[in-house]
Amino acid sequence: MKSVRLLILTMAIAMTTVSIASAQDSTPRIDRREVRQHERIHQGVRSGELTPGEAARLRAGQRHINRMERRAKANGVVTPRERARITRAQDRQSRKIYRLKHNDRVR
Numbered sequence: 001m002k003s004v005r006l007l008i009l010t011m012a013i014a015m016t017t018v019s020i021a022s023a024q025d026s027t028p029r030i031d032r033r034e035v036r037q038h039e040r041i042h043q044g045v046r047s048g049e050l051t052p053g054e055a056a057r058l059r060a061g062q063r064h065i066n067r068m069e070r071r072a073k074a075n076g077v078v079t080p081r082e083r084a085r086i087t088r089a090q091d092r093q094s095r096k097i098y099r100l101k102h103n104d105r106v107r
Contacts, residue, residue, distance in 0.1 A: 025073045025077060026078075027073070027078055027083070030083070030086055030090070034065065034090070037062060037097060038062060040097050041062070041097060044100070044101045048106050049106070050107070054105070058093070062093065064089070068082075068086050072086065
């Protein structure tokens, strides 16, 4: 009976540790924002607000952010500092998207 309790306790601790560890490299907020920014770029191309060159530069910026995120996740833990750095990059990218969509250049 004692060994069964010990086994159950050990399994519970292991499962908790695994769930905490897997949550450390999870970036749902960054991922959602990435999707929204991609949609904004796509919408700008469809509407003609973005020229092909502007869209290409914005997509390159999105790829840069994707690489930052992949590097941050590589060791299995996205630290608060890494998360903040990615968020700042997304902020800059968002401003670029806005500026290029509203610069009165049309396709």
